[in-house]
Amino acid sequence: xxxxxxxxxxxxxxxxxxxxxxxxxxxxxxxxxxxxxxxxxxxxxxxxxxxxxxxxxxxxxxxxxxxxxxxxxxxxxxxxxxxxxxxxxxxxxxxxxxxxxxxxxxxxxxxxxxxxxxxxxxxxxxxxxxxxxxxxxxxxxxxxxxxxxxxxxxxxxxxxxxxxxxxxxxxxxxxxxxxxxxxxxxxxxxxxxxx
Amino acid sequence: xxxxxxxxxxxxxxxxxxxxxxxxxxxxxxxxxxxxxxxxxxxxxxxxxxxxxxxxxxxxxxxxxxxxxxxxxxxxxxxxxxxxxxxxxxxxxxxxxxxxxxxxxxxxxxxxxxxxxxxxxxxxxxxxxxxxxxxxxxxxxxxxxxxxxxxxxxxxxxxxxxxxxxxxxxxxxxxxxxxxxxxxxxxxxxxxxxxxxxxxxxxxxxxxxxxxxxxxxxxxxxxxxxxxxxxxxxxxxxxxxxxxxxxxxxxxxxxxxxxxxxxxxxxxxxxxxxxxxxxxxxxxxxxxxxxxxxxxxxxxxxxxxxxxxxxxxxxxxxxxxxxxxxxxxxxxxxxxx
Numbered sequence: 117x118x119x120x121x122x123x124x125x126x127x128x129x130x131x132x133x134x135x136x137x138x139x140x141x142x143x144x145x146x147x148x149x150x151x152x153x154x155x156x157x158x159x160x161x162x163x164x165x166x167x168x169x170x171x172x173x174x175x176x177x178x179x180x181x182x183x184x185x186x187x188x189x190x191x192x193x194x195x196x197x198x199x200x201x202x203x204x205x206x207x208x209x210x211x212x213x214x215x216x217x218x219x220x221x222x223x224x225x226x227x228x229x230x231x232x233x234x235x236x237x238x239x240x241x242x243x244x245x246x247x248x249x250x251x252x253x254x255x256x257x258x259x260x261x262x263x264x265x266x267x268x269x270x271x272x273x274x275x276x277x278x279x280x281x282x283x284x285x286x287x288x289x290x291x292x293x294x295x296x297x298x299x300x301x302x303x304x305x306x307x308x309x310x311x
Numbered sequence: 312x313x314x315x316x317x318x319x320x321x322x323x324x325x326x327x328x329x330x331x332x333x334x335x336x337x338x339x340x341x342x343x344x345x346x347x348x349x350x351x352x353x354x355x356x357x358x359x360x361x362x363x364x365x366x367x368x369x370x371x372x373x374x375x376x377x378x379x380x381x382x383x384x385x386x387x388x389x390x391x392x393x394x395x396x397x398x399x400x401x402x403x404x405x406x407x408x409x410x411x412x413x414x415x416x417x418x419x420x421x422x423x424x425x426x427x428x429x430x431x432x433x434x435x436x437x438x439x440x441x442x443x444x445x446x447x448x449x450x451x452x453x454x455x456x457x458x459x460x461x462x463x464x465x466x467x468x469x470x471x472x473x474x475x476x477x478x479x480x481x482x483x484x485x486x487x488x489x490x491x492x493x494x495x496x497x498x499x500x501x502x503x504x505x506x507x508x509x510x511x512x513x514x515x516x517x518x519x520x521x522x523x524x525x526x527x528x529x530x531x532x533x534x535x536x537x538x539x540x541x542x543x544x545x546x547x548x549x550x551x552x553x554x555x556x557x558x559x560x561x562x563x564x565x566x567x568x569x570x571x572x573x574x575x576x577x578x579x580x581x582x583x584x585x586x587x588x589x590x591x592x593x594x595x596x597x598x599x600x601x602x603x604x605x606x607x608x609x610x611x612x613x614x615x616x617x618x619x620x621x622x623x624x625x626x627x628x629x630x631x632x633x634x635x636x637x638x639x640x641x642x643x644x645x646x647x648x
């Protein structure tokens with residue numbers, strides 16, 4: 117939006133000069149002095165979706181810090197989003213406590229592995245994690261894949277591995293998840309709907 | 312101010328089942344208390360406020376507004392006025408024929424207040440008292456058309472007060488005809504940055520929690536005191552969600568500790584600024600402070616306005632009790648200021 121001259125004058129720090137307050141003979145000195153006792157603190161409100169269950173309640177997530185400056189943003193407050201058509205501002209006790217999960221020191225933020233015989237979790241990269249999972253899946257599938265049932269009908273089942281899908285997926289990612297899992301022959305597919 | 316988030320807590324099953332009411336799109340003013348509440352809140356806020364005397368004067372004005380509204384003559388307003396387009400606000404500030412009693416209301420205000428106030432205010436009220444009908448109508452046209460000149464600023468809050476009573480009364484009368492807010496949806500679709508009933512700018516926005524609906528944000532009309540719903544975390548001026556952030560006051564002595572920052576995020580009054588259109592409008596959180604009143608708290612939180620304006624933002628809101636000139640000041644006027 118273009119700023120016209122009048123808006124520029126108003127925005128240019130004239131304060132209360134040029135308002136009905138001064139026009140009525142009041143002194144703006146005290147009000148202007150008051151501004152020196154304060155600074156502005158900035159927060160942002162971001163729409164998000166509760167990660168816990170399939171209801172997928174809308175959330176307003178309050179983040180501190182100016183993204184333009186080199187300040188690490190921190191999430192300080194979470195509220196139900198009153199404009200969400202599903203939850204209309206409500207959260208269940210678990211969702212209302214999501215802030216503690218986000219800021220928890222025990223929160224898992226990267227892949228880790230505890231190898232056979234070891235007591236320690238070892239941090240690994242996403243590439244390593246995905247390779248490792250793929251290898252285990254392939255080995256298990258090769259060993260246990262069922263191509264035909266007792267009657268000799270082709271079934272192509274992989275009965276020994278199951279797949280748990282994220283609860284708050286979009287339609288598209290749910291569709292893709294099911295296609296991938298069924299394509300591999302998996303039978304056990306579930307979502308983390310009310311865990 | 313509570314330190315805990317005020318979230319309606321329900322079980323997941325309850326939420327999934329629905330049963331949560333739709334928030335009304337439009338909230339009508341309560342004619343029996345609208346100005347009385349503003350008066351009470353202004354009086355409460357004036358104590359120790361750097362603009363205390365002004366707030367007291369405006370509290371007095373609000374008291375008179377309530378009296379005038381209580382005694383306003385009964386009127387009937389048809390659902391659709393002649394010549395008003397269905398997509399235009401039905402009680403548009405610039406086109407609705409003004410009932411002549413608004414001038415009587417203004418003269419009553421001038422009479423009643425001229426005894427009790429300071430010199431500059433008294434002379435403004437005395438001259439208003441003796442102005443012709445035509446002159447008062449011109450003042451109303453300029454104010455409602457957002458063409459307020461610097462020389463009219465002193466009289467503007469009093470003129471605006473009478474017009475505010477007039478429009479609040481008209482909206483209440485119109486409500487009796489149309490019964491529900493459905494009639495306003497067509498006009499609202501056109502421009503939600505302005506009041507769907509009278510086309511005026513909002514004073515501020517305020518969150519309302521009623522029954523099962525919680526924390527919905529409404530824009531409070533500066534002229535008719537109606538309120539219309541706008542989603543949270545959305546610029547009220549341009550309607551975009553990108554680049555919206557919230558500014559609140561923090562004592563300058565505070566170090567940037569986490570506790571201070573957290574308090575700022577839960578401040579009861581924030582300025583919602585938009586990086587896209589560069590405008591701002593305040594948001595008053597009634598679930599953080601139940602005493603907040605749109606007109607009064609917007610006026611009393613002037614420090615926030617001054618700091619936000621200093622950072623180069625443009626005010627989207629308009630408070631009829633603290634008006635700024637809409638027209639550019641002439642070179643002479645700037646020199647004299």
